[in-house]
Amino acid sequence: xxxTTVSEGIRIRNVSKRYAQQDEAxxxxxxxxxxxxxxxxxxxxxxxxxxxxGKSTLLRLVAGLDSxxxxxxRVDGERVRDTSLxxxxxxxxxxxxxxxTASQNILAxxxxxxxxxxxxxxxxxxxxxxxxxxxxxxxxxxQLSGGMAQRVAIARGLVNRPRVLLLDEPFGAxxxxxxxxxxxxxxxxxxxxRITMIxxxxxxxxxxxxxxxxxxxxxxxxxxxxxxxVDLPRPRERSDARFVRLREQILADFSDQPAPADxxxxxxxxxxxxxxxxxxxxRLAW
Amino acid sequence: xxxxxxxxxxxSPRKASGxxxxxxxxxxxxxxxxxxxxxxxxxxxRGLVLPLAAFAxxxxxxxxxxxxxxxxVSPADVAxxxxxxxxxxxxxxxLSASLAREASGFVIGTAGGLLLGAALGFSRVATRLxxxxxxxxxxxxxxxxxxLISVWFGLGDMAKVVFLSxxxxxxxxxxxxxxxxxxxxxxxxxxxxxxxxxxxxxxFVILPAALPSIFTGIxxxxxxxxxxxxxxxxxxVAGSGIGNTLIDGSEQFRMDLVLFGIIVVGATGWALNALAxxxxxxxxxxxxxxxxxxxxx
Numbered sequence: 001x002x003x004t005t006v007s008e009g010i011r012i013r014n015v016s017k018r019y020a021q022q023d024e025a026x027x028x029x030x031x032x033x034x035x036x037x038x039x040x041x042x043x044x045x046x047x048x049x050x051x052x053x054g055k056s057t058l059l060r061l062v063a064g065l066d067s068x069x070x071x072x073x074r075v076d077g078e079r080v081r082d083t084s085l086x087x088x089x090x091x092x093x094x095x096x097x098x099x100x101t102a103s104q105n106i107l108a109x110x111x112x113x114x115x116x117x118x119x120x121x122x123x124x125x126x127x128x129x130x131x132x133x134x135x136x137x138x139x140x141x142x143q144l145s146g147g148m149a150q151r152v153a154i155a156r157g158l159v160n161r162p163r164v165l166l167l168d169e170p171f172g173a174x175x176x177x178x179x180x181x182x183x184x185x186x187x188x189x190x191x192x193x194r195i196t197m198i199x200x201x202x203x204x205x206x207x208x209x210x211x212x213x214x215x216x217x218x219x220x221x222x223x224x225x226x227x228x229x230v231d232l233p234r235p236r237e238r239s240d241a242r243f244v245r246l247r248e249q250i251l252a253d254f255s256d257q258p259a260p261a262d263x264x265x266x267x268x269x270x271x272x273x274x275x276x277x278x279x280x281x282x283r284l285a286w
Numbered sequence: 287x288x289x290x291x292x293x294x295x296x297x298s299p300r301k302a303s304g305x306x307x308x309x310x311x312x313x314x315x316x317x318x319x320x321x322x323x324x325x326x327x328x329x330x331x332r333g334l335v336l337p338l339a340a341f342a343x344x345x346x347x348x349x350x351x352x353x354x355x356x357x358x359v360s361p362a363d364v365a366x367x368x369x370x371x372x373x374x375x376x377x378x379x380x381l382s383a384s385l386a387r388e389a390s391g392f393v394i395g396t397a398g399g400l401l402l403g404a405a406l407g408f409s410r411v412a413t414r415l416x417x418x419x420x421x422x423x424x425x426x427x428x429x430x431x432x433x434l435i436s437v438w439f440g441l442g443d444m445a446k447v448v449f450l451s452x453x454x455x456x457x458x459x460x461x462x463x464x465x466x467x468x469x470x471x472x473x474x475x476x477x478x479x480x481x482x483x484x485x486x487x488x489x490f491v492i493l494p495a496a497l498p499s500i501f502t503g504i505x506x507x508x509x510x511x512x513x514x515x516x517x518x519x520x521x522x523v524a525g526s527g528i529g530n531t532l533i534d535g536s537e538q539f540r541m542d543l544v545l546f547g548i549i550v551v552g553a554t555g556w557a558l559n560a561l562a563x564x565x566x567x568x569x570x571x572x573x574x575x576x577x578x579x580x581x582x583x
Contacts (some may be wrong), residue, residue, distance in 0.1 A: 007578065063479060065475055065478060082481075082483055083478050083480075084481070085480070085481060088477075088479075089479050091472070091475075091476075093472065095472050095473065095475075095476050097473065097476075097491070097494065097495075099495070100364045100494075100496070101495040108480065109480045111480060111482065111486060111490070112482065112483075113488075114478060114483045160480075229341065
């Protein structure tokens with residue numbers, strides 16, 4: 001199931017995370033339950049799951065935005081305790097600063113980078129080109145389309161030349177056409193930059209299309225359900241028979257997902273149940 | 287493959303990292319003219335109907351001598367008084383005295399408000415220490431301080447400036463503090479991902495994000511301090527000022543002088559309002575989408 005142990009790359013070991021619950025003074029909510037995952041340097045891993053399965057939480061832990069968890073996360077052998085310029089992150093909402101232009105937003109990521117002004121300027125120009133936004137350097141976020149804003153966000157995530165890029169449903173808010181185009185761009189960037197990428201998504205197609213492996217997570221509490229290797233040559237063809245078979249297997253995982261009664265916190269009012277919309281239904285809903 | 291892309295179109299390397307790439311490269315004059323034209327065509331002419339009708343009615347009533355009272359003066363009387371006030375320099379003296387007070391009170395109050403608001407917004411200790419007092423303080427009507435101020439500072443300019451500073455301080459402090467608290471944690475998270483220090487966070491994330499709210503506070507301070515100028519001149523009666531012109535008029539039953547004073551006060555308020563709006567628009571235009579030409583280009 002898992003890859004061979006590596007000193008390089010990301011090691012996630014027995015990670016559990018609890019949130020204090022709002023409605024109950026006594027209880028805490030287990031959002032991640034004993035997650036273990038190894039990711040090799042340069043690998044593209046898709047983390048797939050319905051909303052509420054803790055996949056974004058896992059990403060935030062790897063990013064270092066939240067250090068309150070049990071277990072251990074190591075990146076290149078070093079324990080994650082805080083954020084790092086070695087780990088770039090792209091959020092679903094682009095989170096560009098509205099008072100800065102596109103290039104200034106990218107430059108803002110370099111504020112603490114050990115580069116000269118000239119080097120920073122060059123790095124910004126280079127990454128503007130990387131995401132194909134020449135001509136829009138001086139545009140403010142409100143002047144950009146959703147897809148363009150997300151490109152700026154990707155450039156901002158990459159400009160520090162991180163070893164890992166974490167993507168939290170980066171294309172979730174985009175229309176289908178833009179999403180497809182940006183998926184191809186992301187793949188091109190990944191092949192070009194040769195860095196590790198973790199993509200959190202609830203889109204099965206996207207997960208298979210981009211990932212070397214697809215990690216499927218089950219909700220309540222969030223845990224790894226299955227890890228599928230995608231041994232298809234890139235660029236992948238969504239109508240390829242093997243692609244379709246893999247998708248069906250993964251979707252079947254979600255469809256006949258039994259209620260995990262043993263994991264349910266009693267009285268939490270958050271029973272995992274059959275009424276949960278299936279991933280297929282969601283995709284139709286878009 | 288990215289390096290072989292065609293050269294940027296709008297991108298000129300010279301200005302690549304110049305701090306705010308404003309639209310200074312565009313020809314300024316024609317843009318201004320068209321903006322003025324746009325403003326004129328967008329102006330709500332119908333808004334003039336009511337004042338013009340009121341003026342016509344007033345003129346009609348006084349011209350036909352429908353009301354026999356010394357308290358109803360004709361527009362011509364007011365115009366004559368206005369001319370006399372302007373010519374004798376009385377208007378200039380009164381207005382400059384008032385505006386000088388307004389300006390010093392506004393500057394002192396705004397500076398204090400920014401400091402206080404920033405302290406309340408950034409520091410948890412300050413919030414716990416000063417917060418409750420400040421919140422209570424806000425609830426006290428400004429005019430309730432007048433007796434205290436007059437005891438401490440007399441009736442002269444000093445007392446008035448203190449009163450005006452107070453009037454300006456409250457909205458600036460409140461809006462600065464609120465603006466800082468309202469900054470989205472999503473931006474803070476981005477800054478954390480880039481390892482911003484606390485100081486960098488405050489300088490490059492919190493303050494720019496809070497700027498619109500801070501501007502609202504300063505804008506209100508300008509308006510409030512002008513309103514308070516009149517109040518101060520009424521209640522701390524000493525020296526000259528446009529408020530004293532009004533008082534003189536009412537004491538001498540000179541309604542022409544009173545009406546003239548009211549017009550001056552209104553016009554000054556309107557001018558201050560327009561000034562504040564103009565500055566605000568200029569500073570915040572870039573992010574709110576007023577300058578849309580660039581996106582189209």
